[in-house]
Amino acid sequence: MLTFSNVVQGLDDITSHLAALADNPDIPYERIVMGLSGLTTIWELYVSSRQLKCYSIRQPPPELQHHLKKETYDKAQAYGKDKLTFNVRQTMFNFVLGLVMIKARLLAHAWDWTASLMDTMGLEQSRVITHSLLWITVTSLVSAVPSLFWMYYYTFVIEEKHGFNKTTKRLWVTDQIKTFLLAVVIGLPFLAGFLKVIEMAGKNFVPWLMLFLVSVQLILQIIFPIFIQPLFNKFNPVPEGDVRQRVEALANKLHFPLKHLYVIDGSKRSSHSNAYFYGLPWSKQIVLYDTLLDQNTPSEVEAVLAHELGHWKLSHPTRLLLIGQGNLLWTLMLFAVFIHNKSLYSSFGFDPRLAVGSPVGGPQPILIGFMLYQLLFEPLDTFVKFFINSKTRKYEYQADEFAVKLGHANDLGAALIKLHVENLSSPHSDKLYSKYHHSHPTLPERLRAMNEYKGVDWLTKSQSSKEEELKAKEKKEL
Numbered sequence: 001m002l003t004f005s006n007v008v009q010g011l012d013d014i015t016s017h018l019a020a021l022a023d024n025p026d027i028p029y030e031r032i033v034m035g036l037s038g039l040t041t042i043w044e045l046y047v048s049s050r051q052l053k054c055y056s057i058r059q060p061p062p063e064l065q066h067h068l069k070k071e072t073y074d075k076a077q078a079y080g081k082d083k084l085t086f087n088v089r090q091t092m093f094n095f096v097l098g099l100v101m102i103k104a105r106l107l108a109h110a111w112d113w114t115a116s117l118m119d120t121m122g123l124e125q126s127r128v129i130t131h132s133l134l135w136i137t138v139t140s141l142v143s144a145v146p147s148l149f150w151m152y153y154y155t156f157v158i159e160e161k162h163g164f165n166k167t168t169k170r171l172w173v174t175d176q177i178k179t180f181l182l183a184v185v186i187g188l189p190f191l192a193g194f195l196k197v198i199e200m201a202g203k204n205f206v207p208w209l210m211l212f213l214v215s216v217q218l219i220l221q222i223i224f225p226i227f228i229q230p231l232f233n234k235f236n237p238v239p240e241g242d243v244r245q246r247v248e249a250l251a252n253k254l255h256f257p258l259k260h261l262y263v264i265d266g267s268k269r270s271s272h273s274n275a276y277f278y279g280l281p282w283s284k285q286i287v288l289y290d291t292l293l294d295q296n297t298p299s300e301v302e303a304v305l306a307h308e309l310g311h312w313k314l315s316h317p318t319r320l321l322l323i324g325q326g327n328l329l330w331t332l333m334l335f336a337v338f339i340h341n342k343s344l345y346s347s348f349g350f351d352p353r354l355a356v357g358s359p360v361g362g363p364q365p366i367l368i369g370f371m372l373y374q375l376l377f378e379p380l381d382t383f384v385k386f387f388i389n390s391k392t393r394k395y396e397y398q399a400d401e402f403a404v405k406l407g408h409a410n411d412l413g414a415a416l417i418k419l420h421v422e423n424l425s426s427p428h429s430d431k432l433y434s435k436y437h438h439s440h441p442t443l444p445e446r447l448r449a450m451n452e453y454k455g456v457d458w459l460t461k462s463q464s465s466k467e468e469e470l471k472a473k474e475k476k477e478l
């Protein structure tokens, strides 16, 4: 008979069997990781090269012909090309850096170096979790140096050149320091808990670790908007007026449990705009960027919110959360196969005895195994990315349809076009590039789909005729 304990025993047998197969000194783990990293990089560059071609097209796609002025089109093409060239350079740099780190055995050297640092500090090396935290801090700090350089360049060169950057160097540095301190205050205790749970649960750590990770996610969901986001942005209630009335009426109509409606000062960093909601099932907050309010009419803001609340009504956040948990579960189950793999440890220059316990006494430094396991399976993220993006794109269409059926077709179309123009989004998208990288369908795809939902012709009408129509409608309302 199939009982719960049978299933557990069965999984356990499979895990042990696979673990024995995978722990073979003849498997060149280091070379496999370098090879896979090369393949992933080639794939990324190939996809980008396809999109890069789109930036040489001289004319906008037919769907956007009436909505983009020549000047805006040229600007959008130049911005897209600069951003993509930046990404291509960063991808190549990261590939080379990864190879150097592996070849120079940096992870193993950092482990030995932090061991002697512990000695100097008078800490016993058998305190494996403390050693692991020290090791991860050192390796993260080293790898943060190049990524800070890239981030700085992106904000102050690329975004600056195209007029999007609103942040000052002082604010940028403060942001980085705050992010670092948060990583220390939240990240290190979290990691210590993560390692402790595996250490205490032993062989069958997967369900316990899942329980721990799900609880941490729930706690973070609650504390992030209350304690963390206010460190970076100011939240103010949306003032009484047209926008507030419309949003409240919409929330009421859909039975959305709206507790607070905020506007945040997104404009102090960037002129890109956004809107989102968060909170517990019975008490939600909606946040609008000040840039969204500046760039759109109240009825367009309402249409954007109708789309957002469509996500809520159709349980999209819950579905994505479940997909995320599924992804986490199989990642951990696979980690159970590799957790004691001596060949994996020695392939990257670590003492293989570390795969079962600390040679200086004390339990196994599990973090090393987890990092190596991640290096090995990182390329699988490519497939996960395809899958998740296909889901979110489907959800975007559904939320658009939801807003259209509520009667916001005209305003949503107008708002999406404005968003596209203001953000200088790419007018042309390569199909494969878009499927791989975009969580949202492209504007032409969305406009075409909206046409089908309600026969609103956003493709052939010119911007001016729509504006006249809107003005006529507003007059009628007055």
Ligand SMILES: [Zn+2]
Pocket: 307, 308, 311, 395, 396, 399
């Ligand atoms: Zn959406």
